[in-house]
Every structure is written in C-alpha cells, then in structure tokens.
Amino acid sequence: KNQVEQSPQSLIILEGKNCTLQCNYTVSPFSNLRWYKQDTGRGPVSLTIMTFSENTKSNGRYTATLDADTKQSSLHITASQLSDSASYICVVSAWAAGNKLTFGGGTRVLVKP
Amino acid sequence: DTEVTQTPKHLVMGMTNKKSLKCEQHMGHRAMYWYKQKAKKPPELMFVYSYEKLSINESVPSRFSPECPNSSLLNLHLHALQPEDSALYLCASSQGQGGTEAFFGQGTRLTVV
Numbered sequence: 001k002n003q004v005e006q007s008p009q010s011l012i013i014l015e016g017k018n019c020t021l022q023c024n025y026t027v028s029p030f031s032n033l034r035w036y037k038q039d040t041g042r043g044p045v046s047l048t049i050m051t052f053s054e055n056t057k058s059n060g061r062y063t064a065t066l067d068a069d070t071k072q073s074s075l076h077i078t079a080s081q082l083s084d085s086a087s088y089i090c091v092v093s094a095w096a097a098g099n100k101l102t103f104g105g106g107t108r109v110l111v112k113p
Numbered sequence: 114d115t116e117v118t119q120t121p122k123h124l125v126m127g128m129t130n131k132k133s134l135k136c137e138q139h140m141g142h143r144a145m146y147w148y149k150q151k152a153k154k155p156p157e158l159m160f161v162y163s164y165e166k167l168s169i170n171e172s173v174p175s176r177f178s179p180e181c182p183n184s185s186l187l188n189l190h191l192h193a194l195q196p197e198d199s200a201l202y203l204c205a206s207s208q209g210q211g212g213t214e215a216f217f218g219q220g221t222r223l224t225v226v
C-alpha cells in the first residue's frame with residue numbers, strides 16, 4: 001500500500017531559527033515528490049516538486065532534498081519568519097496511478113517571536 | 114495566470130438544501146480534482162476528471178455529484194448532506210497525469226447544519 005509518513009507531527013521554533021521536516025514514503029513506482037504549504041483554512045500552495053533524478057531544489061528560504069534510494073525527503077526552512085507558521089504537506093505520486101496523489105499527514109509548524 | 118478559483122469561500126446549508134460548489138481554472142489544465150479535508154487531516158481525494166470525463170470516483174456517496182461542463186469548469190453538486198460532511202472542499206487542477214504539478218484553489222468551507 002502506498003504510504004507517506006511525516007515527522008514530526010508538529011513543532012515550535014523561534015523566529016529566525018532553522019528547522020527541518022522529514023518525509024518517508026513507500027509509494028511505488030515513484031514519479032515525483034512535492035512539498036506544499038497550507039495555511040489554516042486555505043488551499044495548499046506548492047513549494048517544490050522533485051523527480052527521481054533531482055536531489056535538491058530550493059524556493060527562497062525553503063530547500064527540499066530527495067534520496068530516492070532510501071525513499072526519504074526533507075524540507076529545510078532557513079531563518080524562519082512568523083509567516084512560515086503553517087502545515088507542510090509531503091505528497092508523492094506514482095507512475096501509472098492515474099491522477100492520484102498520496103498525501104502525508106503534514107507537519108504543523110508554529111513560529112514564535 | 115496560475116490560479117484555481119473556488120466559489121463560494123464559505124457555505125452554510127441545511128440537510129435538506131441543494132447547493133453547488135464551483136471551481137474554475139484558465140491554465141489549460143486537462144485534469145481537475147475535488148478533495149475533502151477535515152481539520153488537521155490531509156486532503157482526501159473524492160473525484161478526478163481527465164479531459165472532461167470522470168476518471169476516478171473514490172466511492173463517494175451519491176449526495177455528492179460532480180460535473181465538468183467544460184475544460185475550465187468543475188462543479189460539485191450537494192444534496193441531502195449530513196453534518197459530518199462539514200469540511201474544507203478543495204479543487205485542484207494539473208496539466209495531465211499524476212506526474213505534473215497540481216495547483217489548488219483556496220477551498221470552500223462548508224458547514225452543514
């Protein structure tokens with residue numbers, strides 16, 4: 001069964017600090033992995049999308065890494081800002097899965113001043 | 114234009130009402146999706162339309178009825194809903210199959226009373 005596990009479930013960090021979120025997946029055959037940011041009550045917004053051959057991708061202060069061998073990804077937030085408070089969702093798609101995406105449970109990040 | 118527009122943003126309806134949620138995109142995407150999201154949970158896929166034809170129905174109760182009038186529009190017709198159907202309903206679109214990036218709308222917050 002295709003699964004995506006994220007850790008931690010939630011974390012609190014101080015403004016200006018860095019943090020790293022983890023994503024492990026068992027989706028096969030792997031097509032791509034995406035990280036989304038979702039503010040409460042709003043739709044998810046794409047941060048990065050990576051295919052099998054990509055190890056790292058950045059979007060401003062967000063840097064995602066992918067290890068397709070160990071089926072792990074991470075999202076690193078640098079110099080956190082209050083506006084980074086949100087849920088971060090790891091989403092994986094598989095080839096021949098039609099248009100179905102497998103969502104992780106998300107990590108809720110709270111940035112405090 | 115990379116927007117997926119959903120209307121209304123908020124909807125309160127009684128269990129005997131009939132209402133519709135609307136979704137629109139002008140990115141030329143040929144796949145459109147409906148998701149249901151409960152608080153602190155990841156989105157759950159409901160329906161997928163590919164080239165204006167229903168390609169995936171995740172065993173959704175018949176009180177939810179999707180419709181794709183054309184390649185830019187996606188509707189979700191609601192009838193005889195239950196209070197447990199209260200959730201954030203998200204529309205998304207992508208260029209094609211699961212390997213392409215999905216863009217989400219801001220969602221409709223539905224409350225069934």
